[in-house]
Amino acid sequence: xxxxxxxxxxxxxxxxxxxxxxxxxxxxxxxxxxxxxxxxxxxxxxxxxxxxxxxxxxxxxxxxxxxxxxxxxxxxxxxxxxxxxxxxxxxxxxxxxxxxxxxxxxxxxxxxxxxxxxxxxxxxxxxxxxxxxxxxxxxxxxxxxxxxxxxxxxxxxxxxxxxxxxxxxxxxxxxxxxxxxxxxxxxxxxxxxxxxxxxxxxxxxxxxxxxxxxxxxxxxxxxxxxxxxxxxxxxxxxxxxxxxxxxxxxxxxxxxxxxxxxxxxxxxxxxxxxxxxxxxxxx
Amino acid sequence: xxxxxxxxxxxxxxxxxxxxxxxxxxxxxxxxxxxxxxxxxxxxxxxxxxxxxxxxxxxxxxxxxxxxxxxxxxxxxxxxxxxxxxxxxxxxxxxxxxxxxxxxxxxxxxxxxxxxxxxxxxxxxxxxxxxxxxxxxxxxxxxxxxxxxxxxxxxxxxxxxxxxxxxxxxxxxxxxxxxxxxxxxxxxxxxxxxxxxxxxxxxxxxxxxxxxxxxxxxxxxxxxxxxxxxxxxxxxxxxxxxxxxxxxxxxxxxxxxxxxxxxxxxxxx
Numbered sequence: 001x002x003x004x005x006x007x008x009x010x011x012x013x014x015x016x017x018x019x020x021x022x023x024x025x026x027x028x029x030x031x032x033x034x035x036x037x038x039x040x041x042x043x044x045x046x047x048x049x050x051x052x053x054x055x056x057x058x059x060x061x062x063x064x065x066x067x068x069x070x071x072x073x074x075x076x077x078x079x080x081x082x083x084x085x086x087x088x089x090x091x092x093x094x095x096x097x098x099x100x101x102x103x104x105x106x107x108x109x110x111x112x113x114x115x116x117x118x119x120x121x122x123x124x125x126x127x128x129x130x131x132x133x134x135x136x137x138x139x140x141x142x143x144x145x146x147x148x149x150x151x152x153x154x155x156x157x158x159x160x161x162x163x164x165x166x167x168x169x170x171x172x173x174x175x176x177x178x179x180x181x182x183x184x185x186x187x188x189x190x191x192x193x194x195x196x197x198x199x200x201x202x203x204x205x206x207x208x209x210x211x212x213x214x215x216x217x218x219x220x221x222x223x224x225x226x227x228x229x230x231x232x233x234x235x236x237x238x239x240x241x242x243x244x245x246x247x248x249x250x251x252x253x254x255x256x257x258x259x260x261x262x263x264x265x266x267x268x269x270x271x272x273x274x275x276x277x278x279x280x281x282x283x
Numbered sequence: 284x285x286x287x288x289x290x291x292x293x294x295x296x297x298x299x300x301x302x303x304x305x306x307x308x309x310x311x312x313x314x315x316x317x318x319x320x321x322x323x324x325x326x327x328x329x330x331x332x333x334x335x336x337x338x339x340x341x342x343x344x345x346x347x348x349x350x351x352x353x354x355x356x357x358x359x360x361x362x363x364x365x366x367x368x369x370x371x372x373x374x375x376x377x378x379x380x381x382x383x384x385x386x387x388x389x390x391x392x393x394x395x396x397x398x399x400x401x402x403x404x405x406x407x408x409x410x411x412x413x414x415x416x417x418x419x420x421x422x423x424x425x426x427x428x429x430x431x432x433x434x435x436x437x438x439x440x441x442x443x444x445x446x447x448x449x450x451x452x453x454x455x456x457x458x459x460x461x462x463x464x465x466x467x468x469x470x471x472x473x474x475x476x477x478x479x480x481x482x483x484x485x486x487x488x489x490x491x492x493x494x495x496x497x498x499x500x501x502x503x504x505x506x507x508x509x510x511x512x513x514x515x516x517x518x519x520x521x522x523x524x525x526x527x528x529x530x531x532x533x534x535x536x537x538x539x540x541x542x543x544x545x546x547x548x549x550x551x552x
Contacts (some may be wrong), residue, residue, distance in 0.1 A: 056463050087467045095464040095488035111469025157468060
C-alpha cells in the first residue's frame with residue numbers, strides 16, 4: 001500500500017496557553033514495499049507522526065492518503081483502509097490480556113468480524129510468521145511467556161489482522177542484542193513475504209542503516225533530512241544537529257579521517273571494516 | 284479520547300496570601316467552614332458564608348471561571364437534590380398534579396440544600412486549588428500524627444495518599460496507551476449496547492491491572508533500595524512552619540464562626 005502524507009500538522013491542546021505544535025508541515029510518500037525508518041531525538045514527534053498513519057490521531061491540518069484515499073474521510077473505503085494499517089506500539093507486550101496466547105492473537109481478526117474458524121486460521125498463520133509455535137504455545141497464558149516471546153505474540157496480534165502497512169514503534173526497546181536482531185530480521189522476512197510497507201521508529205542507528213531503505217529524520221516536528229541511509233548519514237553535521245547518534249561505521253571512519261587516515265566514507269559496519277583493510281593493505 | 288483533560292488535584296499555581304498559608308491551617312479552616320455550613324439555619328447565614336468564600340477566592344487570585352469549573356461534575360447531583368427536596372416537602376401545597384405535590388416549604392428547603400451543596404463544593408475546592416497535593420498530604424499527616432499514640436499510622440496513611448495521587452497521571456497515561464493499542468486492533472470502546480461496552484473494557488482493564496501491579500512492584504523496590512522503612516525517625520526536607528499569616532487566618536476563622544453562630548439567632552428573612 002502506498003502512503004502519502006501531505007502538509008500534515010498537529011497541535012496539542014489547541015487554544016490553551018500550553019499549546020504545542022507537535023508536527024509542522026510534514027510531507028512524504030512511502031511506496032509499497034518501502035522500509036522507512038523514522039528517527040529523531042525524544043520529543044521530536046515520531047510517535048505523534050506514526051499515530052496519524054492509522055487514524056488514531058486526526059491531523060490539525062493536512063491529510064494522510066492510503067492508496068490515494070484520505071484515511072480520515074467519512075468514506076466507508078477509508079475505514080477499510082485504516083484497518084489495513086497495523087501499528088505495534090512500544091512495549092506491545094503490555095497490551096496482552098487474554099487467557100491464552102491464541103485467543104489474544106485472535107482478538108484483532110475477531111474485531112474485524114471474521115468467523116471463529118477463520119480467526120483461528122489467521123492467528124495460527126501469524127504465530128508461525130513470528131516464530132511462536134502455535135501447537136506448543138497456543139494454549140499457554142501470555143503472561144507465562146518470556147519478555148521476547150510476549151513481544152512476538154503482541155506483534156502476531158497485529159499481523160493476524162493482515163495489514164498491508166506495518167508500523168513499529170521501537171519494537172526492539174529493552175531487548176538484548178540477539179533479541180533485537182531476531183526481531184528485525186523477522187520483520188524484514190515478513191515484509192518480503194507479505195509485500196508490506198514498513199515504518200520503523202528507532203533510536204538505534206545501526207539497525208536503521210542495516211535494515212531501512214529510506215530514513216526520515218525529525219526534529220521538533222519537522223523533517224530535517226530524508227533519503228536513503230547513505231544520503232542521510234553522509235550529512236554527518238545535520239544528523240548530529242538533529243540529536244542523533246552516528247552508526248558505528250561512519251562514526252569510526254569519521255574518527256580515522258580526523259586522524260589523517262585517507263579512506264572513503266562508509267555506511268555499514270562491514271563496509272567500514274573492508275575499507276580499513278583496503279587502506280592499510282595499500283600502505 | 285480526552286483523558287488528558289482530566290485534572291485531579293486541580294492546583295492553580297499563583298502567588299497569593301492564601302497559597303502562602305500553611306497546609307494545616309487551610310485544612311483546619313476548610314473543615315471549620317464545612318462544619319459552619321451545617322450550623323447555618325437561615326439564608327442570612329448563607330449570605331455571610333458566601334461573602335466569606337468570595338473574599339477568600341478574591342484573595343487567592345484564582346480566576347472565578349477556574350473555581351466554577353469544579354462545579355460541572357456535581358450538577359447532576361445538585362439537580363437531583365433539588366427535585367427530591369421540592370417533591371418531598373410537607374405543608375400546604377401550592378401546586379398539586381397527579382401524585383406530585385409542591386409546597387412552599389419544599390421549595391424553600393430545596394433552595395437551602397442547593398446553596399449548602401454549592402458552598403460545600405466551592406469551599407473545598409478553594410483548598411485544593413491553592414494547595415499542592417503533596418503539601419495537602421503532608422498537612423494531613425501532621426494533623427493526624429498525634430493519633431499515632433493510639434495506633435493510627437498517620438505517616439503510612441499519608442504516604443499511601445501521596446503515592447495514590449502521584450500515580451493518577453501515570454495510570455491515565457497507561458490507560459491512554461492501552462486504549463490506543465487495542466483500538467488499533469479493532470477494539471471499539473464507544474459504540475454498542477451496555478453489555479458490549481462492558482465486555483469491551485476487558486482488553487483495557489486486564490493490561491491496566493497488570494501494569495498497576497508492575498508499577499507498584501517497581502516502586503516498592505525503589506523505595507526499599509533507598510532504605511525506606513516507614514515513618515519512624517524520618518525527617519523531612521521542608522519542615523512545615525506556621526507563620527504570621529496563619530495566626531491572622533486563625534483569628535479570621537474564629538470571627539467568621541462567631542458570625543455564623545450569631546446569625547442563627549438573628550434572622551433577617
